[in-house]
Amino acid sequence: MLQLTEEQEHDLKVAAIINREARSDPLSPYRGKWVAVLRDQVVAVDDTLTEASHRLRSLEPDRNCGIIIEASADYEAEYEIWGVRGS
């Protein structure tokens, strides 16, 4: 499931459009929501990841189908990991 299927790649493109809208339009219904996309369709818009996940999996139990995004998150940013090495 780490390698997205072709179908999930399409879902990711839809998710990217939603992400841009949520971040640029204060009136977007996706703003601040967790959104699930399945086969190019938005199937869940919820306040929590848990809710969006349950709704997605009630429609499609296969975990290799669909994708979830946090609509207002910045996925274009780089997030620093300062350091992980220790003795």
Added chain:
Amino acid sequence: MRILWELSRNRPVVEVQFMVAGNGQTVTRTLLADTGAGAANAPFHLVLAEEDCLLFGLCAAAPVQLSRAISGAFPAVEVTASILALSLTQHVIAVAVPSRHLPTNLHGIAAFRFLNSFHYGNFGDATRFGLETL
């Protein structure tokens, strides 16, 4: 509620139980408690090995870009994480990285967004690190 763990090689750690996708079995992982990983608004809570993300992943999430100590674009998945001593179970996003990127002798990283959902620190005991529910 509060739980404290002994430092691991002088580093702060948290122990998190993960649910294996599909069978409900739980597995405990020890993660570096790293406030320098990510940000409060980062689209991820944890960094785990790819193998664990395959084991625990419930759904694919949008890929995340990391930099500095771990650099590149990495897949992400939704996982179910629990801290039983805090009676806490939540769905969170884990970034999947090759295990060679992870801290020595630990299974992954509890990033700032995860830690920031608790009170965290040593609570007056310099040999331990702990979490307390907000």
